[in-house]
Amino acid sequence: MKWTLLGFVAVxxxxxxxxxxxxxxxxAELLRSDIVWNLRAPRALLAFLVGxxxxxxxxxxxxxxxxxxxxxxxxGLSGGAxxxxxxxxxxxxxxxxxxxxxxxxxxxxxxxxxxxMGLIGGAGGALDPRILLLGGVAVGAFAAAITTxxxxxxxxxxxxNAFLWLWGGLSAASWDSVLLVALYAPIPLAVLFAASRPLDxxxxxxxxxxYLGADVNAVKRRVYLxxxxxxxxxxxxxxxxxxxxxxxxxxARLTWGHRxxxxxxxxxxxxxxxxxxxxxxARTVVAPRELPVGVVTALIGVPMFALLLRRWTIA
Amino acid sequence: xxxTFLFVVLFLASxxxxxxxxxxxxxxxxxxxxxxxxxxxxxxxxxxxxxxxTWCDYPPAALDIPSVGDGMPPNVEAVxxxxxxxVVLYNSGPNVTAAKQLERIGIRTVLxxxxxxxxxxxxxxxxxxxxxxxERADSLANAMDSLLHQPPPPSTTSLAFIVWDNxxxxxxxxxxxxxxxxxxxxxNVFDDVAAPSAQVSLETIAxxxxxxIAVLADSAVTPAxxxxxxxxxxxxxxxxxxxxxxxxLFGRPGPRSAEAVRELRVRLERTASR
Numbered sequence: 124m125k126w127t128l129l130g131f132v133a134v135x136x137x138x139x140x141x142x143x144x145x146x147x148x149x150x151a152e153l154l155r156s157d158i159v160w161n162l163r164a165p166r167a168l169l170a171f172l173v174g175x176x177x178x179x180x181x182x183x184x185x186x187x188x189x190x191x192x193x194x195x196x197x198x199g200l201s202g203g204a205x206x207x208x209x210x211x212x213x214x215x216x217x218x219x220x221x222x223x224x225x226x227x228x229x230x231x232x233x234x235x236x237x238x239x240m241g242l243i244g245g246a247g248g249a250l251d252p253r254i255l256l257l258g259g260v261a262v263g264a265f266a267a268a269i270t271t272x273x274x275x276x277x278x279x280x281x282x283x284n285a286f287l288w289l290w291g292g293l294s295a296a297s298w299d300s301v302l303l304v305a306l307y308a309p310i311p312l313a314v315l316f317a318a319s320r321p322l323d324x325x326x327x328x329x330x331x332x333x334y335l336g337a338d339v340n341a342v343k344r345r346v347y348l349x350x351x352x353x354x355x356x357x358x359x360x361x362x363x364x365x366x367x368x369x370x371x372x373x374x375a376r377l378t379w380g381h382r383x384x385x386x387x388x389x390x391x392x393x394x395x396x397x398x399x400x401x402x403x404x405a406r407t408v409v410a411p412r413e414l415p416v417g418v419v420t421a422l423i424g425v426p427m428f429a430l431l432l433r434r435w436t437i438a
Numbered sequence: 439x440x441x442t443f444l445f446v447v448l449f450l451a452s453x454x455x456x457x458x459x460x461x462x463x464x465x466x467x468x469x470x471x472x473x474x475x476x477x478x479x480x481x482x483x484x485x486x487x488x489x490x491x492t493w494c495d496y497p498p499a500a501l502d503i504p505s506v507g508d509g510m511p512p513n514v515e516a517v518x519x520x521x522x523x524x525v526v527l528y529n530s531g532p533n534v535t536a537a538k539q540l541e542r543i544g545i546r547t548v549l550x551x552x553x554x555x556x557x558x559x560x561x562x563x564x565x566x567x568x569x570x571x572x573e574r575a576d577s578l579a580n581a582m583d584s585l586l587h588q589p590p591p592p593s594t595t596s597l598a599f600i601v602w603d604n605x606x607x608x609x610x611x612x613x614x615x616x617x618x619x620x621x622x623x624x625x626n627v628f629d630d631v632a633a634p635s636a637q638v639s640l641e642t643i644a645x646x647x648x649x650x651i652a653v654l655a656d657s658a659v660t661p662a663x664x665x666x667x668x669x670x671x672x673x674x675x676x677x678x679x680x681x682x683x684x685x686x687l688f689g690r691p692g693p694r695s696a697e698a699v700r701e702l703r704v705r706l707e708r709t710a711s712r
Contacts, residue, residue: 145638146645161671162641219665222604284602287637294605294640297667411642412631413605 125378126389133171133392136399140167143403145410166296170402170416171395172304173293173357174367176312178394179387180350180357181368182375183315186322186383187346188252195354195368198259198347201289202266203233204358209270209285213277222288223295223359229266230355236262238347250343291362291417293402300360307356311349312391318346319383326381365417367394370424377431397424461546463570464524468517470509471528473552473692475500477562478526480693481574489520495686496694512536518543524568528552553634555617558582558691578693585621585696593625595706597650597681598643598674603663605637614691615652622702624650644671650706652681654689681705 141153141163148156180195187193207229211222240258241250274282321342324332333339357364375389401419408414468489469475475494478487484499491509494500506516511532517525517540525540527533529549537547548568550561559579566575597619599609609615610631619626627646628638651674653661660680669675681702683689688698 145642157671158641158644162644162668165668217662219662221662281602284607287602287607288604292605295666295668299667406639406641411628411638411646412633412636413639413642415605415637 129389129392129396133396133399136396136403137167137171140170140399140403143407145406145413161297165298165301166293166402167399168301169296169304169360170293170399172301172308173361173364174371174398174401175391175395176304176308176353176357177364177368177398178371178375178390179312179315180353181394182372182383182387182390183318183322183346183350184368185372186325187343187350188256189326190252190256191373192369193256194365195350195357196363196365197263198255198351199233199237199262199266200230200259200351200354200358201363202263202270203229203231203236204355204363205229205285205289206266206270206273207232208288209273209282212282212285213273223300226362227355227359230351230358233262233266234348234351234355238351241347248344249340250347252343255347289362290415291364292405292413292415293361294413295360304356304360308353311353314345314349315353316387318342318349319387322346322383323381363417364398364420366420366424367398370420370428371397374424374428374431377435464522464546464568466520466522466524467569468506468520468522468525469494470506470512470517470526470533471552471690472496472686473690474526474528474550474561474565476690476692476694477558477565477578478569480578481562481566481569481571483565483569483571486569488522489517514539518545524548526550526565552691554612554614555582555586555691555695558695559586582693582695585699588621590620591623593620594623595650596625596627596646596648597652598627598646598648599652599654600643600661600663601635601654603661603666603669606640606643607635608638608643610634610636615654615688618688618695618698618702619652621699622706624702624706640668640671644673647673650674650679650681652683654685655682656684656686658682 141159144158144163146158148159153159177195181193184195184198185191185193204226207225207227208222211225216225237255237258241255242248243254274285321332321337324335324337325339325342329339371394372390375386375393379385379389397420401423402416405414405416405419465486466488467478467483467486469478469487470491472491472494475487475490476496478484479497479500487503489506490500490503492505492507504520506520507513512527514536522545525545525547527537527547527549529551533549537549540547548564550564551557552561559582562575562579562582566572599615601607601609608628609626610633611629612632613634616626616629627648651672655661660678663669664675664680683702687694687701
């Protein structure tokens with residue numbers, strides 16, 4: 124029943140985001156329209172893929188650091204991606220893909236740095252979740268400081284627009300970016316799905332998980348890298364879209380429980396549906412203007428979350 | 439003793455704000471907006487400028503004036519170091535703070551709106567009054583006002599200004615650029631957006647199908663987003679119909695606004711007959 128409903132919402136969200144839009148396209152011409160075919164359809168799919176990836180990355184990281192506040196961008200990736208993007212603009216890197224590529228590289232650099240710090244904390248290849256959190260915040264803050272320094276010192280007025288990009292949005296969606304994410308995301312997603320069982324055990328604490336047969340250190344490393352690589356791709360194609368990776372895993376957990384075998388797929392479909400709906404609203408409610416999609420994800424996600432939380436605590 | 443006391447009181451009084459010498463025409467001016475620099479030169483006060491921003495690149499003589507930085511926000515100490523008796527600032531939040539700080543150290547400031555064509559006349563007249571060059575300022579202001587009062591020609595073509603590509607930011611009715619386009623005979627396809635600029639979705643741009651994509655650019659190179667696949671859903675992008683407008687001439691309201699209108703019209707006509 125829960126799955127049917129979720130599937131129904133997801134399909135409806137996808138259909139809605141292809142049918143609805145600021146430009147009037149008659150239903151009869153829907154399949155032949157250039158706007159629908161080249162703009163709306165890839166944008167809907169990209170929204171779904173990015174939202175799903177953020178949902179799963181958030182669920183994985185929350186289990187890894189055992190902190191309900193964890194969010195895919197908490198571990199310094201947004202700071203690194205922002206620095207990459209600003210550098211791409213400041214250095215006038217050529218080519219239509221310069222900015223997303225630089226953001227991706229920036230996110231990877233932050234990821235590597237935080238990962239390295241996390242390893243220092245624990246002995247023998249163990250990632251210390253507390254160090255990961257602190258290191259993530261520190262690396263993010265440091266990257267943000269350098270970014271701000273570049274923006275305030277460089278002459279280019281267009282640098283200020285880098286922040287617009289960073290706040291997230293799906294306007295750069297095309298079949299190219301959909302294809303890229305569709306080829307890339309399944310690998311870290313599969314790694315995370317495969318870690319479902321050890322992630323369940325990890326919730327009991329690292330030591331008990333070890334007694335129950337989980338290779339705790341290897342699982343932590345795999346989950347951290349897979350979730351971060353997923354987030355890095357998301358930020359490269361759509362900037363920093365907040366709340367999906369924080370709220371969706373919690374909503375999924377409140378409905379599906381703590382077993383990751385169900386939780387992770389639910390977070391994927393739920394995150395995808397939420398972002399597809401949010402983006403459709405962002406494009407249509409104030410048309411011809413457009414809202415930053417992060418605003419809409421927060422406006423839908425937070426009340427939904429509060430409602431579920433209330434039902435949960437009363438029950 | 440009594441006389442010494444009186445002297446001290448008088449001395450202190452002359453230091454306070456009330457004791458400032460009678461306000462005459464300003465002789466040492468710092469301009470913190472390229473438009474103000476152009477206006478000051480145009481009314482004959484260019485030789486009184488002792489400071490400008492890095493953006494003030496016109497007229498060429500402006501480049502000989504020491505720069506006080508990019509002015510965003512103004513570096514108050516660098517401005518004060520030029521020992522100006524008048525600082526002209528664009529009326530914005532950070533500039534209001536800077537103006538207060540300058541006033542506190544006894545430097546006269548003036549904050550002026552300069553967002554649209556209709557702001558040009560009042561700003562020019564104010565600058566004329568402050569420099570004692572009312573006559574020249576008046577005739578310049580009248581010339582600029584006439585641009586505003588002439589009926590715009592019927593639009594023969596349409597365009598969309600793209601300020602930024604991801605997310606797409608475009609120019610609305612509230613902007614000076616919208617006015618320029620209208621006077622040059624081009625309809626801004628986003629004339630229903632009241633704000634000076636707004637984020638819009640790519641599909642709206644594609645659906646409204648402007649004949650031209652106008653971009654403020656200092657180089658003649660087509661912007662990088664023209665090569666992005668999603669932008670090729672916009673016909674003007676696909677066909678390479680870009681208007682690359684140098685920011686120094688088109689990006690600021692000022693004495694050269696009429697020239698900007700003429701130049702834009704020429705470009706639209708030249709390419710239309712192509």
